[in-house]
Amino acid sequence: MLTSYELPRDGEIYTYEWEIKRSRFITWITRVQDEEQARDFIALAREEFPDARHHCSAYVFNVDGTNPVERSSDDGEPSGTAGKPMLDALKGSGLMDAAVVVIRYFGGIKLGAGGLVHAYSNSVVDALPVVKRxxxxxxxxxxxxxxxxxxxxxxxxxxxxxxxxxxxxxxxxxxxxxxxxxxxxxxxxxxxxxxxxxxxxxxxxxxxxxxxxxx
Structure with missing residues (x-):
């Protein structure tokens, strides 16, 4: 059972954006502490970027007395190339009670499985320094x-x-x-x-x- 952990400061969406081979990747990170908050956050990203090709997501939050809840979604990217790398990066940061959505605008050049893993993982890793904890x-x-x-x-x-x-x-x-x-x-x-x-x-x-x- 966790007795202490770091989480994003409440009430903010932390953003980061970069481009690789003409594909635009926009990262959103915020605090979530239950499934409903996580789903609402992912839905908000879809509403804000309705014309994006993918809205990949990952989140993890503490539940008293049991294991943390962890979820991820590739949202149409090849299996295992987006959601899991994002979740691994989020967990590796030590953050809990956090959700991340990476919005991708496809640039016309395929990245391949390894390239996608790199792109989605780095979209989270490079965004983490802007998160106020x-x-x-x-x-x-x-x-x-x-x-x-x-x-x-x-x-x-x-x-x-x-x-x-x-x-x-x-x-x-x-x-x-x-x-x-x-x-x-x-x-x-x-x-x-x-x-x-x-x-x-x-x-x-x-x-x-x-x-x-x-x-």
């Missing part, structure tokens, strides 16, 4: 109640210590939800005691996936 990690959560007058300062101090502040609810007090790596509860408790002069304590709040900037 974030890291998704499974973390333990705690909540802590802070007085409204001190909450802003304490939050700033916690963030400066590298603690992930993932939520806040305002009621009688400001209730902050903090995330920490498994096994780091004592360290968080010590940091919390330091910035609150021992006036606040953390309560267990389960665990959740938390996104942070990729290193």
């Amino acid at each position: 974030v890291r998704r990690s499974l973390k333990d959560l705690v909540t802590v109640d802070l007085p409204h007058g001190e909450a802003g300062r304490i939050e700033a101090d916690l963030r400066n210590l590298g603690i992930d502040v993932v939520g806040v609810d305002y009621g009688e007090n400001a209730t902050y939800t903090l995330a920490h790596d498994p096994g780091q509860r004592e360290k968080l408790e010590a940091q919390l005691a330091s910035v609150t002069q021992g006036q606040a304590s953390a309560q267990d709040a389960g665990h959740a996936w938390v996104e942070t900037q990729a290193s």
